[in-house]
Amino acid sequence: MSIMVQSSKAHDRSLGEWFHDIQRGSIKLPRFQRMEAWDRNRIASFLDTVISNLPMGVVLILQVDGNESEKFVSRHISTAEPKKEGTVTQHLLDGQQRLTAFWRAMHNNYEYETFFVYHPDFDPRPEKAGEEVQVFMKPRWFDKHGRRMPLWADDPRYTLERGLFPISLLRPGDMSSEISAWLADATQHLKPTGGEEDAFEKLQAYMTLQEKLKDTINQLRERVTHFNLPYLALPAATPKEVALQVFINMNTNSKPLSLYDIIVAEVESVAGSSLHDLEARLDSHCPYAKRYAELRDLILSTSALLQDKVPNNRGMIEMNKQVLVDNWHHLERGLERMAAFLASQGIHDAARLPTNAVLPVIAACYELIPDDGDYRGKAETLLQRYLWSAFFTDRYENSSSSRAYGDFKALKTVLKDQQFDETRVAQIPVMDREQYPLATKDELKAARWPKAMGIEARGIMAVTTYLEARDFADNQPASYDNLQKREYHHVFPDALLQEAEISSFLALNCALITWKTNRVIGRKDPVAYLKERVDWAGEDTVRQRMKTHLIDYDLLAKGDYGDLQQPEARERLKKDFERFLDDRANRVAQMVECLAAGQQPDLHQLWQAPATAES
Numbered sequence: 001m002s003i004m005v006q007s008s009k010a011h012d013r014s015l016g017e018w019f020h021d022i023q024r025g026s027i028k029l030p031r032f033q034r035m036e037a038w039d040r041n042r043i044a045s046f047l048d049t050v051i052s053n054l055p056m057g058v059v060l061i062l063q064v065d066g067n068e069s070e071k072f073v074s075r076h077i078s079t080a081e082p083k084k085e086g087t088v089t090q091h092l093l094d095g096q097q098r099l100t101a102f103w104r105a106m107h108n109n110y111e112y113e114t115f116f117v118y119h120p121d122f123d124p125r126p127e128k129a130g131e132e133v134q135v136f137m138k139p140r141w142f143d144k145h146g147r148r149m150p151l152w153a154d155d156p157r158y159t160l161e162r163g164l165f166p167i168s169l170l171r172p173g174d175m176s177s178e179i180s181a182w183l184a185d186a187t188q189h190l191k192p193t194g195g196e197e198d199a200f201e202k203l204q205a206y207m208t209l210q211e212k213l214k215d216t217i218n219q220l221r222e223r224v225t226h227f228n229l230p231y232l233a234l235p236a237a238t239p240k241e242v243a244l245q246v247f248i249n250m251n252t253n254s255k256p257l258s259l260y261d262i263i264v265a266e267v268e269s270v271a272g273s274s275l276h277d278l279e280a281r282l283d284s285h286c287p288y289a290k291r292y293a294e295l296r297d298l299i300l301s302t303s304a305l306l307q308d309k310v311p312n313n314r315g316m317i318e319m320n321k322q323v324l325v326d327n328w329h330h331l332e333r334g335l336e337r338m339a340a341f342l343a344s345q346g347i348h349d350a351a352r353l354p355t356n357a358v359l360p361v362i363a364a365c366y367e368l369i370p371d372d373g374d375y376r377g378k379a380e381t382l383l384q385r386y387l388w389s390a391f392f393t394d395r396y397e398n399s400s401s402s403r404a405y406g407d408f409k410a411l412k413t414v415l416k417d418q419q420f421d422e423t424r425v426a427q428i429p430v431m432d433r434e435q436y437p438l439a440t441k442d443e444l445k446a447a448r449w450p451k452a453m454g455i456e457a458r459g460i461m462a463v464t465t466y467l468e469a470r471d472f473a474d475n476q477p478a479s480y481d482n483l484q485k486r487e488y489h490h491v492f493p494d495a496l497l498q499e500a501e502i503s504s505f506l507a508l509n510c511a512l513i514t515w516k517t518n519r520v521i522g523r524k525d526p527v528a529y530l531k532e533r534v535d536w537a538g539e540d541t542v543r544q545r546m547k548t549h550l551i552d553y554d555l556l557a558k559g560d561y562g563d564l565q566q567p568e569a570r571e572r573l574k575k576d577f578e579r580f581l582d583d584r585a586n587r588v589a590q591m592v593e594c595l596a597a598g599q600q601p602d603l604h605q606l607w608q609a610p611a612t613a614e615s
Contacts, residue, residue: 010058010232015050015102016172016225022103025082027061027090030072030247031276032268034261036100040113040137043101047115047135047167050102050227051220058230059095060250062243064088065236071243073274079109093247098229106171114138114153116164119216123163133220136164156186160213169217172225179217183210244269259313260296263321271325275299278328285332288339291349291480293356301360301401302331305408306367311360312401334363341380345387346466348480352512354391354458357400361408362387368415378420381598385431386411388595391459393436395429403429431596438592441585447507451488457507463550463591464512467603470545471514475537477548478512486512491551492577499564500573508584509577511549547607550587555580 021027038046049056064070066087074091076082077100092099105115118136120128129136138153152158159165165186169179187210192202234243244265251261264275279295289298301311303324309315341362347353362383369379386407390396395403410428414420425431439456450457468477476482489511490497490504497504537545543553561573587606594601 010230012228012230014225015227015229018099018229019103019106019172019225021090022077022080022099023082025076025080025084025086026088027092027099028070028074028076028088029092029096030268031075031274032072032264033092033096034264035276036078036097038097038101040110040139042097043105043113044115044135044137046098046101047105050224051117051133051135051170053223053227056098056229058232059098060093060232060234060246061095062091062093062234062238063236064091068236071240072268073272077103079104079107093234093243094250095229095231105167108166108168112140114140115167116159117167117170117220118163119165120163121216122160122165122213124161125163129163135167156182157189160186165213165217170221170224172221175221179214183213186213241269258296259316260300263300263316263324267321267325270321273325278325282328282332282335286336286339288343289335292339292342292347292353292359293350297356298335298359298363299331302334302363303327305360305364305405306330306334308409310401310405315401315405330367331363334366337366337369338363341383342387343480345384345462346464346468346478347387347462348465348478348483352458352461352465352483354455354462355396355400357396357404358387358390361404361411364408365411365415368412375418378418379415382411382414382420382425385425385596385598386428388459388592389430389436389438391455391462392439392592392596393430395436396455438596439589441582441589444585444588445506445508445581449488449505450507450510454507459592460507460588461510461512463588463595464548466591466595467548467550467601469512469548472511472542472545473536474514475541475545476514482514483512485514487514489513491556492573492580496561496564496573497577500570502574502577506581508581508588511551547603550584550591552580552583555583 018027062071066089070088070091072091074088077092077096080103104110108114114137116136116138117133118130119133120131123129138150140153141149143149148154152162156165165182169175169182187206190202190206190209192199192206196202234246238246248262248265260275267273267275279299282299283290283295289295292298300316304311304315304319306327307319307323309319338359342348342353350356353359365379365383370376390407395407407428407430414424414428417424426433430436439459443456444460447457447460448454450461465478465483468479470477471482471486478486491509491511492504494504497509539553546553546556555576558572558576561569564570564573590606590609591601
């Protein structure tokens with residue numbers, strides 16, 4: 001369907017006209033538009049363009065017939081809600097960031113920024129801040145008394161002494177009283193008293209300064225008010241789907257939108273629902289889901305799987321947006337159950353998650369899992385096997401979206417048929433041990449530092465958090481809140497191993513402990529920091545804490561390595577470190593085998609058995 005020629009011709013419109021349209025509520029934003037996105041530097045750059053009277057790109061509007069209902073659910077520009085609703089005549093499809101920045105700067109109502117105009121002619125300092133008229137942005141903050149700092153930014157005298165005046169004085173409309181009041185406050189201290197000898201000369205200088213300031217401000221006001229921000233207009237008769245397509249095309253070609261932004265627009269088009277509102281509702285109902293990933297990523301990837309689409313860009317674009325909304329209850333329930341399940345497996349946040357490919361798979365599987373009963377127990381055992389298999393095989397090292405889709409389809413078949421025998425389970429690709437064997441001891445030993453995005457490395461940490469790994473000092477178990485205070489600690493200190501030229505950044509040489517404990521330990525030999533813990537809590541207690549990290553206390557308490565310049569000390573450290581890695585790798589491997597088989601490991605039994613896993 002063609003669009004009338006009106007859409008292809010740019011029309012002139014001054015910022016003064018835009019301002020008054022916003023002020024009376026006749027221009028609004030479709031709800032599918034993203035919220036404010038410009039940072040303070042982008043805003044300042046835009047304002048500089050305006051006061052410098054430089055050209056700017058066009059804005060896109062959709063005209064609204066006042067006799068008909070609006071095509072899109074709409075909202076006012078941020079902080080521009082009129083006291084009385086007016087007749088809406090335009091929807092702003094492209095240009096939101098510019099007009100929002102203009103409106104808010106003209107009212108200087110940003111909480112953490114105040115915008116000024118710097119003019120060198122009014123900067124009395126010997127070394128001026130600049131040679132040209134320009135926008136000046138001052139960051140703001142609040143002190144412990146709740147005062148907005150710095151205080152000078154709200155004081156006309158001290159702003160003028162820096163060559164500044166608020167950009168809000170350039171606001172279109174009648175500002176004469178506000179300008180006069182600001183000028184009076186800014187220059188009051190310069191007004192002479194009658195008893196001064198040179199009072200007449202000072203009064204002349206005072207009046208000259210006021211007039212010059214007033215003229216300068218009014219000249220800039222004229223420039224701002226008449227600044228041309230042209231627009232393209234889609235006529236009111238434009239079909240909704242066409243307007244959306246133009247919106248997507250214009251945004252993609254100029255300032256790229258995220259996939260989520262585009263799908264927001266498509267959902268608005270086909271379902272008449274605001275995805276932003278649904279996301280806010282989901283956040284309220286499932287507050288823990290966002291601990292593992294951005295909610296919008298979870299929404300799109302899980303929704304794709306619920307429609308049997310691959311959870312990648314193509315699948316998300318192809319999925320039916322009406323069905324996405326219709327499935328919302330399943331989505332919310334799935335993400336809520338997913339978060340609870342991951343916590344039950346000792347995975348508490350994104351920073352400790354080995355791979356996010358498992359998230360939509362688990363969430364989508366809950367569409368088929370009841371809230372309680374024997375079947376839920378069986379199903380969640382299957383999900384446990386899937387989860388730990390994903391963490392300790394190489395299936396998700398590449399092409400994770402398509403492989404997650406393949407695993408989901410196989411999991412879905414097992415769940416639908418309610419057949420959990422080993423033959424059926426082995427047909428789930430990630431659980432096919434011939435094709436995807438679990439990590440060997442040597443592979444575990446090779447896993448690098450878990451702070452980076454390494455699946456096996458983070459998996460090793462996940463095994464310890466499953467066991468509620470307790471802090472070496474305060475004995476608090478791993479939990480979401482507690483993990484936010486923890487750091488990645490070298491069991492054999494990095495500085496110690498570096499002296500012996502031994503690589504220290506290995507996952508098996510890492511333990512999650514609180515930053516305070518980490519600082520106390522520092523570079524100390526293991527025997528030294530263990531002795532300090534024992535002095536406080538006793539050897540049996542410290543030994544038990546170490547066990548929750550799958551660390552053998554006795555392998556650390558070997559003694560002081562002394563001067564590592566001596567070959568025998570270096571060799572002893574190297575052997576002790578290798579023995580420690582072997583032992584911990586064997587214990588991790590035992591845990592992984594247990595978890596990937598759907599069993600519930602018992603820490604006491606684990607330590608009763610020798611660490612003899614083979615590579």
